[in-house]
Amino acid sequence: MKQELVQPYAYVALRLPSDATIVIQVLPNTTISIGKYGAFQANNIVGRPYHLTFEIRDTVTGDGRAQSGLRVVPAAELYADIKDEAPETPTEAEGGNPGAGGDGVEYEIVGQNGEVVMRTNRQILDDPNSQIMTMDEIEAFKAQSTGSGKELIAKILESHSALDQKTAFALAKYTLRKTKKYLRRFAVLPLDVPTLARWILTDKEPMKIMELREEILSLIGSWSNVHCTPSTTSLDGDGVEVKGGRWLVIDETAGLLVASMAEKMAILHPPDEDGLEAECKRSSNHEADTINGHDELEAPTTQDGAAPHLHDPRPRKASRLGTANTITLIHANAQPNLSLLKYFHFDAFNPPKSHPLESHLRTLSWLQLLSPDDDLGYTEPEIASEETIQSWKSGKRSNYYRKRRRWGRIKTIVDETRAGGFDGLIVASVMSPVSILRNTVSLLRGAAQVVIYSPTVESLVELSDYYSTGRRTAFLTNPPDSNLMPTDDFPLDPTLLLAPTIQTARCRSWQVLPGRTHPFMTGRGGSEGYVFTATRVLPAEGKVEARGKFKRRKVDGDMARSSSQQGNPASGGSGTIEVDTT
Amino acid sequence: MAISSPTQASPFLHCGSNSESDSLAILHLKRDLLIPTVLRSHDDLNEGYSEGKVSNTRFGSFPHSTLIGVPWGSQVRASAVDTGSRGRKGWEGKGKKRKRDEDRQAQDDVAVEEKLKPEIEPKAAVDAATGFVHLLPPTPEIWTASLPHRTQVVYTPDYSYILHRLRARPGTVLIEAGAGSGSFTHAAARAVYNGYPNVNTGDSSTGGSLAKRWGKVWSFEFHEQRAQKLQEEIKQHGLDGIVEVTHRDACKDGFTPNETPASDLEANAVFLDLPAPWLALKNLARASTSSPLSRTTAIHLCTFSPCIEQVQRTITALRVLGWTEIDMVEIAAHRIEVRRERVGLAEEGLRGVNDSPASVDEAVGRLREVEGRSRIFHNEGSEGEEQAAAPGPAQVSKQQRLESIRNALEGRKLFKEGRLIHKAEQELKTHTSYLVFAVLPREWSEEDEKLAQEKWPAKVEVRQEKNGPVGRRQKKKEAKAKAGGNKEFEMAATTI
Numbered sequence A: 001m002k003q004e005l006v007q008p009y010a011y012v013a014l015r016l017p018s019d020a021t022i023v024i025q026v027l028p029n030t031t032i033s034i035g036k037y038g039a040f041q042a043n044n045i046v047g048r049p050y051h052l053t054f055e056i057r058d059t060v061t062g063d064g065r066a067q068s069g070l071r072v073v074p075a076a077e078l079y080a081d082i083k084d085e086a087p088e089t090p091t092e093a094e095g096g097n098p099g100a101g102g103d104g105v106e107y108e109i110v111g112q113n114g115e116v117v118m119r120t121n122r123q124i125l126d127d128p129n130s131q132i133m134t135m136d137e138i139e140a141f142k143a144q145s146t147g148s149g150k151e152l153i154a155k156i157l158e159s160h161s162a163l164d165q166k167t168a169f170a171l172a173k174y175t176l177r178k179t180k181k182y183l184r185r186f187a188v189l190p191l192d193v194p195t196l197a198r199w200i201l202t203d204k205e206p207m208k209i210m211e212l213r214e215e216i217l218s219l220i221g222s223w224s225n226v227h228c229t230p231s232t233t234s235l236d237g238d239g240v241e242v243k244g245g246r247w248l249v250i251d252e253t254a255g256l257l258v259a260s261m262a263e264k265m266a267i268l269h270p271p272d273e274d275g276l277e278a279e280c281k282r283s284s285n286h287e288a289d290t291i292n293g294h295d296e297l298e299a300p301t302t303q304d305g306a307a308p309h310l311h312d313p314r315p316r317k318a319s320r321l322g323t324a325n326t327i328t329l330i331h332a333n334a335q336p337n338l339s340l341l342k343y344f345h346f347d348a349f350n351p352p353k354s355h356p357l358e359s360h361l362r363t364l365s366w367l368q369l370l371s372p373d374d375d376l377g378y379t380e381p382e383i384a385s386e387e388t389i390q391s392w393k394s395g396k397r398s399n400y401y402r403k404r405r406r407w408g409r410i411k412t413i414v415d416e417t418r419a420g421g422f423d424g425l426i427v428a429s430v431m432s433p434v435s436i437l438r439n440t441v442s443l444l445r446g447a448a449q450v451v452i453y454s455p456t457v458e459s460l461v462e463l464s465d466y467y468s469t470g471r472r473t474a475f476l477t478n479p480p481d482s483n484l485m486p487t488d489d490f491p492l493d494p495t496l497l498l499a500p501t502i503q504t505a506r507c508r509s510w511q512v513l514p515g516r517t518h519p520f521m522t523g524r525g526g527s528e529g530y531v532f533t534a535t536r537v538l539p540a541e542g543k544v545e546a547r548g549k550f551k552r553r554k555v556d557g558d559m560a561r562s563s564s565q566q567g568n569p570a571s572g573g574s575g576t577i578e579v580d581t582t
Numbered sequence B: 001m002a003i004s005s006p007t008q009a010s011p012f013l014h015c016g017s018n019s020e021s022d023s024l025a026i027l028h029l030k031r032d033l034l035i036p037t038v039l040r041s042h043d044d045l046n047e048g049y050s051e052g053k054v055s056n057t058r059f060g061s062f063p064h065s066t067l068i069g070v071p072w073g074s075q076v077r078a079s080a081v082d083t084g085s086r087g088r089k090g091w092e093g094k095g096k097k098r099k100r101d102e103d104r105q106a107q108d109d110v111a112v113e114e115k116l117k118p119e120i121e122p123k124a125a126v127d128a129a130t131g132f133v134h135l136l137p138p139t140p141e142i143w144t145a146s147l148p149h150r151t152q153v154v155y156t157p158d159y160s161y162i163l164h165r166l167r168a169r170p171g172t173v174l175i176e177a178g179a180g181s182g183s184f185t186h187a188a189a190r191a192v193y194n195g196y197p198n199v200n201t202g203d204s205s206t207g208g209s210l211a212k213r214w215g216k217v218w219s220f221e222f223h224e225q226r227a228q229k230l231q232e233e234i235k236q237h238g239l240d241g242i243v244e245v246t247h248r249d250a251c252k253d254g255f256t257p258n259e260t261p262a263s264d265l266e267a268n269a270v271f272l273d274l275p276a277p278w279l280a281l282k283n284l285a286r287a288s289t290s291s292p293l294s295r296t297t298a299i300h301l302c303t304f305s306p307c308i309e310q311v312q313r314t315i316t317a318l319r320v321l322g323w324t325e326i327d328m329v330e331i332a333a334h335r336i337e338v339r340r341e342r343v344g345l346a347e348e349g350l351r352g353v354n355d356s357p358a359s360v361d362e363a364v365g366r367l368r369e370v371e372g373r374s375r376i377f378h379n380e381g382s383e384g385e386e387q388a389a390a391p392g393p394a395q396v397s398k399q400q401r402l403e404s405i406r407n408a409l410e411g412r413k414l415f416k417e418g419r420l421i422h423k424a425e426q427e428l429k430t431h432t433s434y435l436v437f438a439v440l441p442r443e444w445s446e447e448d449e450k451l452a453q454e455k456w457p458a459k460v461e462v463r464q465e466k467n468g469p470v471g472r473r474q475k476k477k478e479a480k481a482k483a484g485g486n487k488e489f490e491m492a493a494t495t496i
């Protein structure tokens, strides 16, 4: 469980009044600056609960000096501007005059007797000069101000010449806008996967995560059926370890996908985040030790993280690799890119031993998977005799053992991955999904879930077409020689995946304020984001005839029909389904 | 209903490699046609097939002996089962069965679950000539698509997003009301699962304060039959100990499970799918001694309401009760159909195509042909002048043309002809419900703050000085700490 209090060295998200988010690491005894909103002491948020809203306030002490501190803003104050029972809201208006209640839209509500209950903005000139405080004046005022920004907002409102002409709606909107700009408040949020995903998508670098939106990320999570498979729980009462929960991943979102899965598998957040402090200190000391440990860069998965092995020239036990609840990542470059895991205190190049990902995440390259003998890391280093080893200097000895261990780990990972039996395959990659499936479907157990994300739909459409009912029927009717697969007609074996489906989801945000409820008027464009799902199946041996009015289809040219129905419920089901039996 | 033994893990969470008897399995007939059935090595309902328990589907009959012990995901052939002769021999369970069937939605496709008298050895099943299913282990997604609907349910795109926003993860304790048909319940159980508590259900109260927090779903439903039915399903699905269903009115009587005091729940996530969530909110107030909420964690909440008026009332109540980060969204999701669209005269007479001209050239060609034919017709009709040219294609009758198109069909690879297109599925769900999210921060007293200040004195270390107000302020940090004391908890920088 994620700690509920801000831990020293933790990464946290700060939500600012503008709704922008920034991410910082809370280093004790430092000052954290949040740009125009001001600065505060890290120690003022360490040890405090998440989700509180703080206000930066500069107070003046007796001797005339300013000091900066934080104040917890009570919830009631957060909503002070929202008057739920505001009598001027249109819902209260008699007669239900259906004004087009959008902000800034002309609006007039006439009471029962014809009197104007509410001003419209028809008379207001859209004059940018109606704000008579100049930018310079505002800045000057800001510099003098010691407060939270509320006085400033009040001042600005006061000086707005046309304020009394504003409608209640416009005024509320104006206040809101000014609040966002000048209020010196922030909320501290734990940096978990949802918060991280949102931050990168909206504030940081959407392309880095392939524009993966939260609603899609959560769909991937569900359809992949990723969940925790606790390995310590004995379910039969005999202490027999539960196996399973092994997922295969291709992640080119810098580790967001891995993080999201790991969170669902309870291996993302170290169980004891009090250890964070020690861990952070260790890794900063570690820098010195890794100078001659460049081999760790070649083998990021090696368990040897810290210094001791340099001075510990004894054979150590092979890496302790979890057998259940694991993520196996295949990467296209020599090294995996898992840079986002740093926010969860995991460095793939130097995995901290205390981190659950250390024993539950394994990585290998496509070369190691498909042609391990061409990979140097897979080649067994020579075995030296005991005497020879003893004759070596300690540096050479430790080097020898380290190489053996690294090789052992790579070999275990590669062999185990090639043996297959994975519970699911999850993909977010810019590579062709056809090429990925061609090399991974065989590694999946029956009923394993396949989930492929793509920012755009085209590659998934092409993929679905290779699993269309028509193509599968043709494949079954006239099976190509399996040695010749893949063929032009059958780039993939269409009988191995069931119910291929493409879907998408979109989250629409609303503003809910008394009398002013409507969807937000702008949102993020860019890629829509699509998810392909299917289930790995094991076709029966020999020919299997579908049931249904199967004969008829051949006679009246139902081939055409089946093809036109692919992608419909039909594809992926029993062969019978393209025939309408209802 | 039979109860799976407590030692059997839920097939939703640990399905093993092969199907096992007494566990829930899904017969996948085709997409959107999924039949849940509990695999039985012999009886559970007395129907009298000689093969033992049999699931009958529109794609054939499947004796469970052919479904048990096979790898999940297998394609299984239908068996030749004599469906005619059994049943007539005075089967007593019929009335009951029909009633059950009426409860189900896709009545035709309900697996008929039948049994044989235990003494009789089930006959070995014989493959039928045609028909098959795929055998799948249950997942929350499949269950949502196949469960017996007793209410409206929360579908996958909504529950996925909700659980994500609720931070429902292994170890989360989640309160849910009303449980309805249990769609959300199953997805939530998967999300929070991190092992079966060693203690029995009912007094898992000890779990809360121990080092390991067991993920749990506390589910409330005020409709008695629904609560009971869900309870049975939970047992059947091996989710006992992870989900606990209580028959109670969450608005009137709060969130107190049958045998556990509410204050032992220590929930940190709440999902309300009932008509008046604002009435239930008051039962979540932390101040009350019977509050089911954790005092040491933040609480994430979601309400799910179809109407905007419900949302407004809910949000007003949330603001009054001190919830923060209030946010309202809706999720629109759809599936995408992929197909090959074939257009053109060469498709004439075939089904599922558009046989109008595919191009201007084709159109002109066809027009010319028609023109030619009518010219012949006119010429013949009037003066009998000899026709200038080409009897050729124009004289092929429509019938002949269609026939040759049909004959050519055999040699065509339709699966790669035409244009590959995609479009939204036919029936779109354009609105499910509005999702309101909110967070209740952990309680934080003056006492807590004072301790935190002692532990983390705000000393000043001037780092990367910048110009502007920040830098200036930092330089003045020798100011004395003002002792807390203020209701608003000032956290002043103290000088070291």
Ligand SMILES: C[S@@+](CC[C@H](N)C(=O)[O-])C[C@H]1O[C@@H](n2cnc3c(N)ncnc32)[C@H](O)[C@@H]1O
Residues within 6 Å of the ligand: B151, B152, B153, B154, B155, B177, B178, B179, B180, B181, B182, B183, B184, B185, B220, B221, B222, B223, B226, B248, B249, B250, B251, B252, B273, B274, B275
């Ligand atoms: C729409 S259904 C919930 C569906 C459920 N979320 C699912 O996914 O299957 C709403 C349920 O809330 C129950 N309900 C309504 N008011 C309630 C209350 N005050 N306390 C408990 N349950 C209530 C109803 O009986 C109904 O079964």
